[in-house]
Amino acid sequence: MKNIRLEVMEAIEPMIDTYMDEFLIPPDEIWQPSDFLPDSQSEGFFDAVEELRGEAQELGYDFWVTLVADTITEEALPTYESWLMDVEGINQQEGKNNGWSRWVRAWTAEENRHGDVLNKYLYLSGRVNMREVEISTQHLISDGFDIGTDRDPYKNFVYTTFQELATNISHKRVGKLARKKGNILLGKMCGIIAGDEMRHHLAYREFVKTILGHDPDGMVIAFAEMMKKKIVMPAHFLRESGGKIGEAFENFSNCAQRLGVYTAMDYIDILKKLNNYWQIDSLRSLSDEAEKARDYLMKLPDRLERIATRMRFPEDQYRFSWVQANGVL
Ligand SMILES: [Fe+2]
Ligand SMILES: [Fe+2]
Secondary structure (H helix, E strand, O other), X not given: OOOHHHHHHHHHHHHHHHHHHHHOOOOOOOOOHHHOOOOOOOOOHHHHHHHHHHHHOOOOHXXXXXXXXXXXXXXXXXXXXXXHHOOOOOOOOOOOOOHHHHHHHHHHHHHHXXXXXXXXXXXXXOOEOHHHHHHHHHHHHHHOOOOOOOOOHHHHHHHXXXXXXXXXXXXXXXXXXXXXXXXXXXXXXHHHHHHHHHHHHHHHHHHHHHHHHHOHHHHHHHHHHHHHHOOOOOOOOOOOOOOOOOHHHHHHHHHHHHHOOOOHHHHHHHHHHHHHHOOHHHXXXXXXXXXXXXXXXXXHHHHHHHHHHHOOOOOOOOOOOOEOOOOOO
């Protein structure tokens, strides 16, 4: 039996260089964490750190919990790279010319700066218990994740398209909250990370669009299957020291909901945007199964909206070991 997915991945592969030029920025040109952090070689380092710590005082408990969880999510990058390298059609073994593995490496290299800058910021801020944060990070990488995509490139690209936009939204909102409280530096950091996430989102969105041109049946069915399972966040196994797997994630999600950093409505908005950009509604000449998938996807936003309006989130703050409670939102 021929593997259509492998054929499609090979058919798109010659376009990887164009995608890299369009959606990624070479290491010598892109921003680096040091551009935003106090320069430890400069005379004014300690003054700059003091200023950074002063600005960090204004931000409250839910904010820090969200920023810590965002940081740990970024720090679990080894999980994401190794997962993507294992996807069908992405092959790092057969010569360096497999375009897809080059893409994954270059994407990883960009992503790596996110955890780097946020981790250093958290460390300097003096507002979080870094040892507890580090334990959670080690747990998360060790626990891995299961995002329900299997080794299927179609499902994985739906996932990454969705996820990159979700992180764009949450980093952008965290940055806005920081700026509102006078924390200009953190606002800039989150804003610039959000910009990276947007470029990545646009790239993965394009991959799916191209696959739709080659194999609309397979692609739309894979999209619907992902949405049926729900897109889980990459840190869904997040835990604290001594805690059970996934426990910290739920409490963090409640924080993010309360802050309005990432909500159920955002999930629905992303789905609508994807349906729209991929023109799911206008897919024609599909198999019966693919038609069902298309119709499911088109009806899903309304269904989810009805559910979302009924959802309630606990108002009381769970006490994380990462952040000293100070009661301020
Ligand atoms: Fe990121
Ligand atoms: Fe990302």
